Amino acid sequence: xxxxxxxxxxxxxxxxxxxxxxxxxLEPAAQGHWQALTSTxxxxxxRRNVALTFPDFSEYLEQILVGIETVGSGxxxxxxxxxRDKDKPVFEAALLAGATHLHSLRT
Numbered sequence: 001x002x003x004x005x006x007x008x009x010x011x012x013x014x015x016x017x018x019x020x021x022x023x024x025x026l027e028p029a030a031q032g033h034w035q036a037l038t039s040t041x042x043x044x045x046x047r048r049n050v051a052l053t054f055p056d057f058s059e060y061l062e063q064i065l066v067g068i069e070t071v072g073s074g075x076x077x078x079x080x081x082x083x084r085d086k087d088k089p090v091f092e093a094a095l096l097a098g099a100t101h102l103h104s105l106r107t
Contacts (some may be wrong), residue, residue, distance in 0.1 A: 005093070005101065006037065011046035026064060037069050038065070039073040040073050042090050
């Protein structure tokens, strides 16, 4: 089964814009078309950012997270790519979880 790893930006955007493009990956996951994953690190970052900028959507983010398997975070020690330090634990978590895809909204 396809395992789609969602970073904090996807979670944040889906939470405060429930009808936007980031939310489009959540419904097929809920229908069993793929498995949605995130890490404790990414979930914590999304929670922090939603609470700071869109606090009214914090409860909706928690509803989103119920349907997403949360895995441990990487330690940024074995990241095989030259990423920014804050992105290394997210990539490592996706790699360690066996995710087949990593979905990020970063450009």
